[in-house]
Amino acid sequence: MSSRHHLNAGIGLRAEHYDAVLEQQPRVGWMEVHSENYFGAGGKPRGYLDRIRRDYPISLHGVGLSLGSTDELNRAHLTKLRDLMHRCEPLLVSEHLSWSSVDGRYFNDLLPLPYTEEAMDHIVSRIMQTQDFLGRQILIENLSSYVTFTHSTLAEWDFLTETARRSGCGILLDINNIYVSSVNHGFDPLRYLDAVPAELVGEMHLAGHTRKTVDDGMLIIDSHDQPVADDVWSLFAVAAPKFAHAPVLIEWDSSLPPLQDLVAEATRAQHIREARDAIPA
Amino acid sequence: MPSLRELQTGFSSALRSPETETDVPLVADPRRINVYRNNFRITLRDTLGSLYPVVRKLVGDAFFHQCASDFVRRNPSRSGDLNDYGETFADFLSDYEAAQSLPYLDDVARLEWAYQRAFHAADAQSFDAARLAAISPEQYAQLVFKLHPSAGLVTSRYPTLRIWKSNQDDAAGEDSIKLDDGGDALLVVRPELDIEFIRLSEGAFRFLDTLMQGHTFDVACNNALETESHFELNEFFGFCITHGIIVDFELQESLS
Amino acid sequence: MKSKSIMNAAIASVVALGLSGVATQAFADKMDMEKCYGVVKAGKNDCKTATNSCQGHAEKDNDPNAFIAVPKGTCDKIAGGSTKPKG
Numbered sequence: 230m231s232s233r234h235h236l237n238a239g240i241g242l243r244a245e246h247y248d249a250v251l252e253q254q255p256r257v258g259w260m261e262v263h264s265e266n267y268f269g270a271g272g273k274p275r276g277y278l279d280r281i282r283r284d285y286p287i288s289l290h291g292v293g294l295s296l297g298s299t300d301e302l303n304r305a306h307l308t309k310l311r312d313l314m315h316r317c318e319p320l321l322v323s324e325h326l327s328w329s330s331v332d333g334r335y336f337n338d339l340l341p342l343p344y345t346e347e348a349m350d351h352i353v354s355r356i357m358q359t360q361d362f363l364g365r366q367i368l369i370e371n372l373s374s375y376v377t378f379t380h381s382t383l384a385e386w387d388f389l390t391e392t393a394r395r396s397g398c399g400i401l402l403d404i405n406n407i408y409v410s411s412v413n414h415g416f417d418p419l420r421y422l423d424a425v426p427a428e429l430v431g432e433m434h435l436a437g438h439t440r441k442t443v444d445d446g447m448l449i450i451d452s453h454d455q456p457v458a459d460d461v462w463s464l465f466a467v468a469a470p471k472f473a474h475a476p477v478l479i480e481w482d483s484s485l486p487p488l489q490d491l492v493a494e495a496t497r498a499q500h501i502r503e504a505r506d507a508i509p510a
Numbered sequence: 511m512p513s514l515r516e517l518q519t520g521f522s523s524a525l526r527s528p529e530t531e532t533d534v535p536l537v538a539d540p541r542r543i544n545v546y547r548n549n550f551r552i553t554l555r556d557t558l559g560s561l562y563p564v565v566r567k568l569v570g571d572a573f574f575h576q577c578a579s580d581f582v583r584r585n586p587s588r589s590g591d592l593n594d595y596g597e598t599f600a601d602f603l604s605d606y607e608a609a610q611s612l613p614y615l616d617d618v619a620r621l622e623w624a625y626q627r628a629f630h631a632a633d634a635q636s637f638d639a640a641r642l643a644a645i646s647p648e649q650y651a652q653l654v655f656k657l658h659p660s661a662g663l664v665t666s667r668y669p670t671l672r673i674w675k676s677n678q679d680d681a682a683g684e685d686s687i688k689l690d691d692g693g694d695a696l697l698v699v700r701p702e703l704d705i706e707f708i709r710l711s712e713g714a715f716r717f718l719d720t721l722m723q724g725h726t727f728d729v730a731c732n733n734a735l736e737t738e739s740h741f742e743l744n745e746f747f748g749f750c751i752t753h754g755i756i757v758d759f760e761l762q763e764s765l766s
Numbered sequence: 767m768k769s770k771s772i773m774n775a776a777i778a779s780v781v782a783l784g785l786s787g788v789a790t791q792a793f794a795d796k797m798d799m800e801k802c803y804g805v806v807k808a809g810k811n812d813c814k815t816a817t818n819s820c821q822g823h824a825e826k827d828n829d830p831n832a833f834i835a836v837p838k839g840t841c842d843k844i845a846g847g848s849t850k851p852k853g
Contacts, residue, residue, distance in 0.1 A: 243808070243809065244806050244807065244809050245806075245808060246810045247806055248806075261790065262809075262813055263809055263813070264811075265810075265811035266809030266810065266811050273807075274809070277806075290813070292811050294815045325813070337811075338815075339813060366807055373771045373815065375815075436814075439817045439820075441817075441820040443820060448820055450815050450816075450817055450819065450820050451813075451814060451815045452814055452815060452816070452817045453812070453813070453814035454814070454817060480813075480850060482812040482813070482814040483812075483814060483817075
């Protein structure tokens with residue numbers, strides 16, 4: 230998709246900003262929505278999305294498919310996603326390297342998988358079923374996580390990369406999530422960036438997080454409620470040249486700032502990209 | 511080594527367990543499982559808070575927090591889309607011991623759920639009067655009119671709509687509402703993009719309720735007139751058509 | 767059937783009207799309606815973790831025997847009515 234090479238940084242589109250987006254027509258390259266917020270059959274969410282997608286390429290980012298669950302793949306959920314996809318012709322469709330339900334009970338959260346061969350076989354087959362059903366490639370995003378499993382045999386970056394290779398999906402590399410997990414679990418985030426092949430990455434995310442002091446030290450929470458942290462900008466500056474063709478997006482989900490602040494974050498991401506472009510080869 | 515299935519069911523029961531169990535098998539740093547344990551409860555409780563803002567305002571944050579927590583414990587989410595969560599909150603409130611002093615509370619919740627339903631319901635084309643004109647009067651008894659997909663009916667012994675309205679952020683604010691002021695029979699509908707609440711007479715309510723159950727126009731008219739002998743069918747039906755409440759019709763196969 | 771003529775008249779007038787709505791406007795004006803203009807509800811699904819999920823302890827479910835909060839909000843402004851009859 231050659232147009233992707235020239236896509237400026239994008240922003241997550243949230244309901245609170247619908248009218249501001251229509252009025253201000255911010256200079257961002259694209260917008261991403263959480264798919265499930267548009268699963269309703271009609272009304273304002275769909276109405277606004279229909280209008281905004283006339284002006285901006287749209288990406289659908291799912292949070293509820295529960296790809297890693299050992300329950301049956303949720304056909305009703307997939308069907309709604311496919312219907313939405315047909316309606317808004319997204320540039321990209323993505324989900325998470327996670328599970329969120331078991332025995333039909335949903336936690337509506339992104340829960341981590343153990344990084345084992347068994348879990349990989351499982352999620353690879355589920356991603357392939359999803360791609361067959363949707364008739365297109367999807368991207369899978371790495372998580373922020375707070376626990377690890379004692380019987381994991383693979384590093385997350387190897388698990389993610391191998392899952393993408395075997396299933397044919399792409400990777401949505403969330404730079405903030407790499408940073409958050411690297412601090413929470415004590416690994417080197419640069420090693421993560423090194424291990425992921427550039428050609429597998431179809432999108433990047435940036436978001437704000439929160440540092441918390443807990444009993445046994447510090448924990449970072451993936452809170453999406455503030456500007457991107459300096460450490461994450463630094464990590465992005467390293468990632469940007471390697472994943473030069475992957476469009477980048479600013480996510481912000483609670484304590485939303487005015488639209489201009491979000492656009493300013495996207496502009497900053499864009500400048501980091503262009504600084505790299507300015508360096509003669 | 512436990513299977514992925516076993517890990518997930520074990521993790522699930524650890525998340526649901528009320529007390530901090532530090533002994534979660536396979537988790538390297540079990541105390542941190544509290545983040546997940548807390549997050550899903552907060553998420554579901556916040557979902558209820560955003561669905562039921564008027565209930566929340568009526569009872570205050572502390573009470574709402576307690577009662578939403580109780581609801582979450584007894585009613586797991588069954589969908590990966592949070593818009594599907596919380597439909598039964600009204601029924602839960604009607605049995606909730608600590609809310610018995612507020613007998614109208616569950617009706618307010620029912621109205622708020624009808625709002626949520628209407629907000630996400632499908633859009634509809636406007637009524638095609640020319641198609642109706644082509645139907646011969648002998649077939650009128652077989653007409654089955656379809657309401658807008660967003661339409662929902664709510665009844666209450668209490669002035670629920672006034673309570674709802676006086677608890678909106680932009681409300682002028684009635685100083686006080688007397689519960690004995692009379693009940694409400696309401697239609698919640700979204701003819702285009704904005705949601706409307708329409709107060710109905712007894713006959714109008716029965717008319718729409720009958721149509722909603724899929725009965726013929728014939729049956730709906732009879733029911734409405736039986737409930738309210740002076741029901742202004744002509745005007746109300748015209749209003750429903752022009753206002754986008756009735757959006758379509760089909761002919762019921764005659765039983766021959 | 768008594769309602770038949772009323773029913774036919776109702777349909778006839780809708781057919782005659784087309785959808786101009788002129789004749790029903792007077793009736794519509796009599797209807798008691800509230801319209802919620804411009805309200806856009808925030809999307810419920812997202813992929814953040816709640817900031818307050820990170821506490822040193824688990825959120826405790828309420829102990830049914832513990833202190834029970836009393837409704838303390840705008841319900842103070844609503845007066846009268848009897849306690850709901852228990853089913």
